[in-house]
Amino acid sequence: MCGIVGYIGKRQAYPILVGGLHRLEYRGYDSAGVALLSDKGELNVYKAKGKVAELELVASEKDCSGTMGVAHTRWATHGEPSTKNAHPHVSESGNLTLVHNGIIENYVVLRDQLKARGYHFQSDTDTEVLVQLIEYVEQSLGLSLEAAVQTALKRVIGAYAIVVLDRRSPNRLVAARKSSPMVVGIGEGNEEFFVASDASPIAEYTKKMVYLNDEEIVVCERGHELRVCTLDNKDVPVEVKNVELDLTMLDKGGYPHFMLKEIFDQPSVLQDCMRGRLLPEHGRVVLSALTDHRERLVSARRIVIVSCGTSWHAGLIGKQLIEHFCKVPVEVEYASEFRYREPVILPDDVVMAISQSGETADTLAAIELAREAGAFVFGVVNAVGSSIARNTHTGTYIHVGPEIGVASTKAFTGQVCVLTMLALALGEARGTVDAAEYRAVVEELQQIPAKIEHILEQNSRIETLSKIFTYAHNFLYLGRGWNYPVALEGALKLKEISYIHAEGYPAAEMKHGPIALIDQEMPVVFIATHHQQYEKIISNMQEVKSRNGRIIAVITEGDEVVKKMVSEYIEVPETLSCLAPLLSVIPLQLLAYHIAVQKGLNVDMPRNLAKSVTVE
Ligand code: M6R
Numbered sequence: 001m002c003g004i005v006g007y008i009g010k011r012q013a014y015p016i017l018v019g020g021l022h023r024l025e026y027r028g029y030d031s032a033g034v035a036l037l038s039d040k041g042e043l044n045v046y047k048a049k050g051k052v053a054e055l056e057l058v059a060s061e062k063d064c065s066g067t068m069g070v071a072h073t074r075w076a077t078h079g080e081p082s083t084k085n086a087h088p089h090v091s092e093s094g095n096l097t098l099v100h101n102g103i104i105e106n107y108v109v110l111r112d113q114l115k116a117r118g119y120h121f122q123s124d125t126d127t128e129v130l131v132q133l134i135e136y137v138e139q140s141l142g143l144s145l146e147a148a149v150q151t152a153l154k155r156v157i158g159a160y161a162i163v164v165l166d167r168r169s170p171n172r173l174v175a176a177r178k179s180s181p182m183v184v185g186i187g188e189g190n191e192e193f194f195v196a197s198d199a200s201p202i203a204e205y206t207k208k209m210v211y212l213n214d215e216e217i218v219v220c221e222r223g224h225e226l227r228v229c230t231l232d233n234k235d236v237p238v239e240v241k242n243v244e245l246d247l248t249m250l251d252k253g254g255y256p257h258f259m260l261k262e263i264f265d266q267p268s269v270l271q272d273c274m275r276g277r278l279l280p281e282h283g284r285v286v287l288s289a290l291t292d293h294r295e296r297l298v299s300a301r302r303i304v305i306v307s308c309g310t311s312w313h314a315g316l317i318g319k320q321l322i323e324h325f326c327k328v329p330v331e332v333e334y335a336s337e338f339r340y341r342e343p344v345i346l347p348d349d350v351v352m353a354i355s356q357s358g359e360t361a362d363t364l365a366a367i368e369l370a371r372e373a374g375a376f377v378f379g380v381v382n383a384v385g386s387s388i389a390r391n392t393h394t395g396t397y398i399h400v401g402p403e404i405g406v407a408s409t410k411a412f413t414g415q416v417c418v419l420t421m422l423a424l425a426l427g428e429a430r431g432t433v434d435a436a437e438y439r440a441v442v443e444e445l446q447q448i449p450a451k452i453e454h455i456l457e458q459n460s461r462i463e464t465l466s467k468i469f470t471y472a473h474n475f476l477y478l479g480r481g482w483n484y485p486v487a488l489e490g491a492l493k494l495k496e497i498s499y500i501h502a503e504g505y506p507a508a509e510m511k512h513g514p515i516a517l518i519d520q521e522m523p524v525v526f527i528a529t530h531h532q533q534y535e536k537i538i539s540n541m542q543e544v545k546s547r548n549g550r551i552i553a554v555i556t557e558g559d560e561v562v563k564k565m566v567s568e569y570i571e572v573p574e575t576l577s578c579l580a581p582l583l584s585v586i587p588l589q590l591l592a593y594h595i596a597v598q599k600g601l602n603v604d605m606p607r608n609l610a611k612s613v614t615v616e
Helices: 013-027 052-059 107-116 127-141 145-154 258-274 288-292 294-298 309-326 361-372 387-391 410-430 435-456 459-468 481-498 507-512 534-545 560-565 577-598
Strands: 003-008 031-037 043-049 068-074 096-104 158-166 172-178 183-186 193-196 208-211 216-221 227-230 302-307 330-334 349-355 376-381 394-397 474-479 501-506 523-528 550-556 568-572
Touching: 003 013, 003 096, 003 158, 003 172, 013 031, 013 052, 013 068, 013 193, 031 052, 031 096, 043 052, 068 096, 068 158, 096 127, 107 127, 127 145, 127 158, 145 158, 145 172, 145 216, 172 193, 193 216, 258 410, 258 435, 258 577, 288 294, 288 394, 288 410, 294 376, 294 410, 302 309, 302 361, 309 330, 309 349, 309 410, 309 481, 309 577, 349 361, 361 376, 361 387, 376 387, 376 410, 394 410, 410 435, 410 577, 435 568, 435 577, 459 568, 459 577, 474 481, 474 507, 474 534, 481 501, 481 523, 481 577, 501 507, 507 534, 523 534, 523 577, 534 550, 534 560, 550 560, 550 577, 568 577
Parallel strands: 302 330, 302 349, 349 376, 376 394, 474 501, 474 523, 523 550, 550 568
Antiparallel strands: 003 068, 003 193, 031 043, 031 068, 096 158, 158 172, 172 216, 183 193, 183 208, 216 227
16 A cells, blocks of 8 residues: 655656656555655655645645655555655654655564654654664664665565655665565666656656565666665666556546446456457467466366455456366465465465455465465466566466556456456366357357446446435345355445445355345345346345345346346346356446445545555
8 A cells, every 4th residue: 555656857856746646546545745855955845634636735835846756645554644644754864755655563663762862753653763764774874875775674574665865865766665566667868767656657757667576675866777786785687677558547538437437448458358368260268378387287286366355256256267167176265364374285286366456465475375385376467567466477467457446346357357268278278178168158258348338338227226225324245156256246346435334145145144134224236147046046035025125136138037026127138157247247336336426435535445455
């Protein structure tokens, strides 16, 4: 969480930094700040509680000159959202200023030691300890800035991505990372450098980017080659990547919210996801990861999926797909539980990490554990060049473009699409998939974008429907088989952005407890498409109806049985059972969106959440 940006070069830094913060605001948005080394050599620090727009107001009448600076948008961990806790933090002498993303776990001990040496603390943050510690080390040992950063970071336990600016040193910025993402952009002739939490603030200025690895520090000095080194000051070869980002994906493109745009992006981004992999002319799926690591993947005795949140829901669908097509046992684990519970990992396991951001701290830790145990690790990731993408042995990008709305939508369908292609390709390689079924799924997958388009045409109908339900304080979502994870995902979408408590359940479990909740106040969303156990779902609906529950049903087009039973329904086109989630989730995304909008909430930046959960 938290977004950081740094700039040093020839241009005015402020517009670059603030523009970058807007791009990174999905990472945290409870306060923001900027530090600039002015044209007169003064260090100007401006901060505000709230969103980046508040910071811009504060800065609007101030001196924002300078060609070097650092900036931050915060998701609070230590200390409430407030101006004093906002970054950048400044050292005792006023020479150093620093922005940080991560958590310093031993900050209390370090702070007490620094206080005993006369350092004063203005904030409640763990971050302030870092800037004071770097200054202490620099002054007491007479070190250069980068040596002080190296020495200080060796004393730190926790996660960090930091950028440090020294007002006495107007030609250099020093940055470092461990377990929090950081990328450096290199401008023309090494005359300017950009540092950020991801590529989005940098992409409009340069394509040449360097992703830092854990415990590396980088020195960005005007007119010099970028230097990357370890905390022990050993030089690390600089690997420059050519990163292309579709900048149109980074704005709302005329939609009122990123979330709505991303829901409507799904038909086209799923085409991108399948492009070059699902080959209609050959009626086949070809994934390079599978071609390159065929033996290792085909011989897997078990697949363990690790992920969090929406990606975990995609994992539940992945389990059904892989078990169905590949006949390999699959376990789906919350990465946060897996990493701490001494899981039995065998060398012939494949551990599959699913993550939109590629930066989720728990998923990264689960990967590390799996690698240490000798498992082969496969990534299903959206963010190109992210930590998970780099820490896995191989993988498949979902290629749905940057997802900005905090509530994941297109990344979910992209993940399910990749998992479907993977299950088909692996099933073919293992000889476990029925040839006719394989062909049918390949053919039907190609129809999915058009079918989603068709569902999206019902947007205004769903908007009207949503108005009925803004009164609700609780929702139940019920589905079975392929649609059970969709029930979980629908419930998560609603609670994230509308703050309505929602639970997803396998429909048959209703009788084992949740049925006690049903009364005329309780909306129950049934995902009742024409697939497995359809008749049983209809019985569950009758049970809710006879207790006066308010049903909203997602049904297959033309299902007259359900239409006669309930007044609120949303139709989705017919498809194969294994592809049902790709369609049935779309109305639930729209329903959650419209309920949140009706309630006047900020759907793109819901309270307390951040897009990329880089702390555990
Ligand atoms: O980036 P990841 O897919 O690893 O993120 C995992 C979860 O934090 C994420 O899916 C979260 O649950 C979303 N806000 C869901 O909409």
